């Protein structure tokens with residue numbers, strides 16, 4: 001692909017926005033927070049991030065926000081990912097590799113069912129301080 | 130712990146973010162003979178005493194990892210510099226900021242692989258922090274710059290899936306451009 005300019009970036013964003021607003025406007029978006037601390041990265045958090053991006057795009061679940069954060073203090077279960085889907089309990093998943101990331105999109109975001117074998121804890125409040 | 134040099138760069142910029150910086154400048158320059166990196170921030174900096182400790186391979190301020198007192202960012206940097214006869218330095222002034230620089234020999238056999246700069250840059254740009262991050266990147270004299278402020282201006286919320294996807298394409302295509310060889314082929318861009 002040829003090198004993109006900021007101008008092209010702006011235009012692409014504008015046209016995508018129009019496309020979006022023509023679809024049904026879902027009120028609240030889902031949030032995915034990926035722990036990118038030293039151990040998270042060493043354990044494959046970047047691969048998990050790429051898998052989320054790819055799977056969400058493929059399935060066109062555009063109303064999603066992905067944020068990265070530093071150490072979640074949960075080294076032993078890295079990569080850790082927090083998922084907040086409106087109307088569902090906030091969940092922390094542990095050992096999220098590429099496969100699990102794709103499962104979270106399919107089962108949790110689309111199917112509205114928790115990926116129980118990877119739940120680290122719920123709700124999150126008392127763990128993340 | 131670190132698989133690649135891009136992971137190390139990510140960690141060092143995270144240090145700046147953790148120091149509360151509102152302006153971070155990252156310069157990553159590759160030539161045939163040198164890999165030059167500078168990370169400068171206007172964060173809280175370090176006192177002389179803390180700076181001495183931070184250079185100690187067995188120090189982390191203990192605020193983040195309650196069960197681990199060893200930082201992995203700076204020690205890895207100094208260790209790599211020593212192992213590969215490279216140079217690494219850190220200067221810091223309390224309440225003013227910090228500058229970390231290093232220069233490695235890209236050909237050195239013990240140097241970790243460079244890694245994927247696009248994914249490091251996307252990670253840092255979409256990191257949940259308020260400040261600005263400016264990146265100056267060059268490979269054999271070919272250059273591009275990108276800043277979080279200008280990306281936000283063009284795309285809006287950088288954490289939206291749509292923005293993230295476009296931002297990744299933007300950085301990827303700029304990386305491809307500067308990694309092109311004169312004959313039109315691409316330098317192998319390593320994945321991971």
Ligand SMILES: Nc1ncnc2c1ncn2[C@@H]1O[C@H](COP(=O)(O)OP(=O)(O)OP(=O)(O)O)[C@@H](O)[C@H]1O
Pocket residue numbers: 037038071140144145148170172173174175183188189190191193199200201202203204226227
């Ligand atoms: N840019 C900076 N500004 C202010 N203080 C810094 C900066 N970089 C490092 N420090 C200090 O040096 C310490 C050691 O940093 P280092 O990256 O080695 O470990 P860490 O950030 O504590 O842990 P880790 O990187 O493994 O998550 C930090 O805890 C912090 O106190």
Ligand code: FES
Pocket residue numbers: 037038039040070071072073074075193194
């Ligand atoms: S990066 Fe693993 S506990 Fe902090």
Ligand SMILES: [Mg+2]
Pocket residue numbers: 140141143144200201202203
């Ligand atoms: Mg660090």
